[in-house]
Amino acid sequence: MALDLDAFGAMVRTARERRGLRAIDLAVAMRWAGTAPVYRYERGGPDAPRPDPDTINLLAQVLQLGYADRMTLLGLAGHLPETVPLTADEEARLLVALRPELERLPDPTQVFDFRGRILAVNSAMFRELGHPDDLGDRWREQGVTVFDVAWDPDLGLADRLVDPVAARRFQVLRFILYNQLRRHETWYRELPDRFAHYPGFVELWRAMSERVADEDGGVGLIPVVHAPLEIRLPGGGTARYDVAQRAVHGVAGLVALLVMSPDRSR
Numbered sequence: 001m002a003l004d005l006d007a008f009g010a011m012v013r014t015a016r017e018r019r020g021l022r023a024i025d026l027a028v029a030m031r032w033a034g035t036a037p038v039y040r041y042e043r044g045g046p047d048a049p050r051p052d053p054d055t056i057n058l059l060a061q062v063l064q065l066g067y068a069d070r071m072t073l074l075g076l077a078g079h080l081p082e083t084v085p086l087t088a089d090e091e092a093r094l095l096v097a098l099r100p101e102l103e104r105l106p107d108p109t110q111v112f113d114f115r116g117r118i119l120a121v122n123s124a125m126f127r128e129l130g131h132p133d134d135l136g137d138r139w140r141e142q143g144v145t146v147f148d149v150a151w152d153p154d155l156g157l158a159d160r161l162v163d164p165v166a167a168r169r170f171q172v173l174r175f176i177l178y179n180q181l182r183r184h185e186t187w188y189r190e191l192p193d194r195f196a197h198y199p200g201f202v203e204l205w206r207a208m209s210e211r212v213a214d215e216d217g218g219v220g221l222i223p224v225v226h227a228p229l230e231i232r233l234p235g236g237g238t239a240r241y242d243v244a245q246r247a248v249h250g251v252a253g254l255v256a257l258l259v260m261s262p263d264r265s266r
Contacts, residue, residue: 105259112146147171
């Protein structure tokens with residue numbers, strides 16, 4: 001359970017101000033006797049009251065929040081559990097089951113979990129991009145994430161991105177949209193600090209988070225994240241891919257595929 005009433009209050013205040021509501025306007029809409037409850041919730045701190053689910057649902061309605069924002073408020077108030085990742089045994093069994101399908105895919109493909117950990121890559125990734133054939137196993141053992149691959153040149157891909165700024169922007173945006181219902185969770189809120197050693201990561205994370213918020217949950221951004229990616233090939237020249245994320249069925253959204261389909265229109 002991720003209880004953070006400071007973050008809860010800040011989110012309520014931001015939503016109220018975004019809608020152009022004064023504290024008294026929110027109090028009237030909530031049928032409170034005065035503005036004191038508004039300020040008690042918004043200021044957070046050790047004495048902040050913990051709102052019940054009915055209060056949060058009404059707040060979300062009054063503030064015209066989308067489903068993901070409402071779930072985030074419920075989570076920050078301690079009413080939603082944190083996502084439980086697959087155990088090591090479950091993960092291993094899943095990868096065994098996925099391997100035949102993964103190898104049938106003709107396009108370079110990564111398997112990653114909801115936290116961004118890369119669990120496997122297929123043979124097409126080795127052939128197309130010149131990576132060693134034990135790459136997936138090594139990345140999994142080392143805990144390499146999708147962010148490391150895009151930022152760390154030692155992993156063999158970051159310095160081959162023709163437009164690294166655009167590639168990273170789309171990657172962060174995809175990740176935020178994928179985890180819309182996990183924004184209250186501790187690991188998610190700690191993630192910007194975890195990757196702060198990559199130049200520009202924190203600023204990009206904040207910018208993409210604000211963009212999703214401005215789009216009322218990012219529904220209008222779904223087509224954007226199926227984005228082009230251009231990579232310099234080991235033997236010279238470049239290859240352009242259409243990158244799309246696909247769900248892995250049967251694991252409740254815990255694992256997904258990132259498929260890089262060659263753009264054959266050129």
